[in-house]
Amino acid sequence: MSSSSPAASSMTNNLPDPYIVGSEFPNLETARKHLKKVTIQRGLSYKRAQHDYRRYIVRCRNPACPFRLRFTIKRGSGIAKTTVFHPHNCPPETHRDWKAMASVEYLSEAHRNTIEDDPSTKASKIIALEKARGNHISYKQGWRALKHIQEIVSGANGGDGDDKGSSESATISSEKNASSKQENEQKPAKRGRGRPRKSHVQNG
Numbered sequence: 001m002s003s004s005s006p007a008a009s010s011m012t013n014n015l016p017d018p019y020i021v022g023s024e025f026p027n028l029e030t031a032r033k034h035l036k037k038v039t040i041q042r043g044l045s046y047k048r049a050q051h052d053y054r055r056y057i058v059r060c061r062n063p064a065c066p067f068r069l070r071f072t073i074k075r076g077s078g079i080a081k082t083t084v085f086h087p088h089n090c091p092p093e094t095h096r097d098w099k100a101m102a103s104v105e106y107l108s109e110a111h112r113n114t115i116e117d118d119p120s121t122k123a124s125k126i127i128a129l130e131k132a133r134g135n136h137i138s139y140k141q142g143w144r145a146l147k148h149i150q151e152i153v154s155g156a157n158g159g160d161g162d163d164k165g166s167s168e169s170a171t172i173s174s175e176k177n178a179s180s181k182q183e184n185e186q187k188p189a190k191r192g193r194g195r196p197r198k199s200h201v202q203n204g
């Protein structure tokens with residue numbers, strides 16, 4: 001039997017449950033991404049509590065809740081392993097309006113299939129789908145996610161030259177033009193990419 005792994009989109013599907021002590025991930029980046037994904041799928045949330053070269057710890061956003069999850073990073077191999085887990089005992093409201101649920105990263109992954117199935121999908125549909133599961137995102141957030149997915153999908157289909165031409169001529173906003181290409185590939189560690197710009201808003 002040859003184990004043929006399916007498409008890249010299901011790459012993270014074989015990863016273990018980060019909420020179980022003993023689960024191992026090839027590196028911290030994979031562990032963090034999977035933790036975020038699973039957390040959103042389960043309607044939970046967290047905030048980062050500590051991060052250094054040998055551990056990554058998250059806690060509840062409700063300070064009274066004992067939730068705690070720790071990845072320990074093995075020296076040398078870099079493998080990240082869940083070594084501590086205490087479950088939540090906070091009310092579900094704690095997890096409402098978690099910022100990560102409006103992130104391009106999450107939304108892109110959650111809606112990629114929808115857009116692959118129907119490339120004419122609008123941002124408003126993403127917003128409606130999220131709203132249906134209790135996640136209220138802004139139009140801008142939905143729109144950014146849509147654009148991001150379209151870039152991924154067109155890249156995956158080999159529309160290389162096409163993509164370059166359109167993204168330069170369309171120039172929907174200079175902000176996106178400047179930042180999208182690089183940040184899609186290497187995520188900045190500290191500076192949040194999705195931070196909305198407030199400076200333009202002026203009433204006069």
Ligand SMILES: [Zn+2]
Pocket residue numbers: 060061062065066067088089090094
């Ligand atoms: Zn909690």
